[in-house]
Amino acid sequence: DAGVTQSPTHLIKTRGQQVTLRCSPISGHKSVSWYQQVLGQGPQFIFQYYEKEERGRGNFPDRFSARQFPNYSSELNVNALLLGDSALYLCASSPRQGAPSGYTFGSGTRLTVV
Amino acid sequence: GQQLNQSPQSMFIQEGEDVSMNCTSSSIFNTWLWYKQDPGEGPVLLIALYKAGELTSNGRLTAQFGITRKDSFLNISASIPSDVGIYFCAGLNYGGSQGNLIFGKGTKLSVKP
Numbered sequence: 001d002a003g004v005t006q007s008p009t010h011l012i013k014t015r016g017q018q019v020t021l022r023c024s025p026i027s028g029h030k031s032v033s034w035y036q037q038v039l040g041q042g043p044q045f046i047f048q049y050y051e052k053e054e055r056g057r058g059n060f061p062d063r064f065s066a067r068q069f070p071n072y073s074s075e076l077n078v079n080a081l082l083l084g085d086s087a088l089y090l091c092a093s094s095p096r097q098g099a100p101s102g103y104t105f106g107s108g109t110r111l112t113v114v
Numbered sequence: 115g116q117q118l119n120q121s122p123q124s125m126f127i128q129e130g131e132d133v134s135m136n137c138t139s140s141s142i143f144n145t146w147l148w149y150k151q152d153p154g155e156g157p158v159l160l161i162a163l164y165k166a167g168e169l170t171s172n173g174r175l176t177a178q179f180g181i182t183r184k185d186s187f188l189n190i191s192a193s194i195p196s197d198v199g200i201y202f203c204a205g206l207n208y209g210g211s212q213g214n215l216i217f218g219k220g221t222k223l224s225v226k227p
Contacts, residue, residue, distance in 0.1 A: 004156070033214065042117055042202050042217030043157070056214050090156050092215075103147075103215065105156030 120218030
């Protein structure tokens with residue numbers, strides 16, 4: 001079975017641009033979460049979606065938005081990119097919201113803002 | 115954003131040695147998780163702990179859920195070169211509308227053959 005798939009794997013953008021990152025969860029998983037991992041730090045929670053509804057939001061500005069589609073895949077959008085948005089963006093899927101051991105992470109999208 | 119206090123930040127050990135790392139929080143969690151992350155990859159779950167005082171093993175790895183629910187420990191016995199990587203603790207409160215992981219800053223493990 002395929003794991004969590006994220007695309008693209010790497011991305012370079014210019015300050016002020018917009019970016020869309022994509023995530024396909026494990027088949028049968030209905031919850032998708034997004035995390036930002038800055039170099040040298042642990043992942044920070046951005047959003048959680050379950051059954052296509054936003055169920056949690058971390059301490060990130062409104063430039064960050066996300067959505068979940070009927071097939072449970074998800075997109076993370078970041079507008080007006082700043083240099084500080086450079087990070088590894090991780091997607092995690094789980095069978096349901098808050099499944100304790102069910103969080104499986106993808107390999108991430110490495111975003112570089114120049 | 116909130117991050118757990120994880121120590122040590124890094125460790126350089128000889129192959130065959132045992133390793134201990136810990137994680138503390140100012141707030142309680144009902145689940146503690148330990149992950150390992152290799153370069154260019156996402157975190158991979160090693161051990162999940164669900165009850166205060168619980169001691170759980172996974173091969174050479176042993177982790178404990180602290181009695182106060184504010185801390186957790188991970189031990190690796192007889193380290194081998196493939197143990198190299200960054201280890202993260204994570205706390206989770208699930209139920210209701212909650213379900214997001216709070217991570218530590220990581221412990222970078224280097225093993226000398």
